[in-house]
Amino acid sequence: MMQFRNLQQQYEVLKPQMDRAIQSACAKADFISGHEVKELEQQLAEYVGVKHCITCANGTDALTLALKAWGVGPGDAVFVPDFTFFSSGECPAVVGATPIFVDVDEATFNIDPARLEQAILEIQREGELRPKVVVAVDLFGLPADYEAITKICEKYGLLLLEDGAQGFGGTQNGRRVCSFGDISTTSFFPAKPLGCYGDGGAIFTNNDEWDALTRSYAVHGKSGEDKYNNVRIGLNSRLDTVQAAVLQVKLKAFIDYELEAVNQAARWYDAKLQGKNMRLPVIPEGRTSSWAQYTVQLPEGSDRAALQAKLKEQGIPTMVYYAKPMHLQGAFAGTRSAKADCPVTERLCRTVLSLPMHPYLTEELVSAVAEKLD
Structure with missing residues (x-):
């Protein structure tokens, strides 16, 4: 039977490099936050074209960590495309914000900028919620219309969170997916364009403060200097070293x-x-x-x-x-x-x-x- 997404064949093609990478990571027994994780973060940041990459346990956590770094919570309105995977709207709700669902463009499947602006104005008129964040999803691999969306965010003072879980590797006017948001995220779920052999995710930003905050929130809210001094309530959300080793092999094949x-x-x-x-x-x-x-x-x-x-x-x-x-x-x-x-x-x-x-x-x-x- 034909495969919908042929991960078995991909493994057979990459087997020699993949087996060496996994065996090397296992032999060192440095399973959490090993050097492959740091190397992968540098490689991903360079590929995307941003200053910082922070890996984490999955794409859903990546969205949640970004929202936590911004202090998004009760009373905030987060604008999300209505046609997308559940986590794009789930994560704002998890931190106590209110997802406001916006219709999409029929041709591209991505959030419709005109309908987005209408939704922002409606929330402003209602006066019960603070417009705070736009979540733009790069659905099915295609970047959203960031030229229009960025202008809207700037016009109304909103933060832009790019959900690039499905779009990693796509481009718009020469810029790569995961470089368009104030913070951008991706997922390494196995069936994604760049996937690992389990769950994984990453966060991208050029902002030094948000880089430090998301790293802290991802490891139980720890202080940067002392992992046993927890200065905020966070998550346990780290990419395993073995998964980082897998992704290093896959990233090369993805690019090549x-x-x-x-x-x-x-x-x-x-x-x-x-x-x-x-x-x-x-x-x-x-x-x-x-x-x-x-x-x-x-x-x-x-x-x-x-x-x-x-x-x-x-x-x-x-x-x-x-x-x-x-x-x-x-x-x-x-x-x-x-x-x-x-x-x-x-x-x-x-x-x-x-x-x-x-x-x-x-x-x-x-x-x-x-x-x-x-």
């Missing part, structure tokens, strides 16, 4: 050929799906995607479940990201967060379908998928 390979796979899909009764992904001028997913939109009213079942019978896996808008999630029922007008998101949740996508797809495999999509 994987990123170009997924873009080639996307070009094959674009060519072979032309003329099919579906809407293909759009990459605006000046942006590149890291293709965490290749997501099409089926016609409204299509029997998506039947199509998925038919493809599954023929050995072709598919996924639906995401089937329910954020504002309709049960966790937000009865709260201010549930009061969102997001018709584009609701339509996308009914029509999107993600196809197999990874750096080891061949043109023959892409053709096989395309032929079955009637």
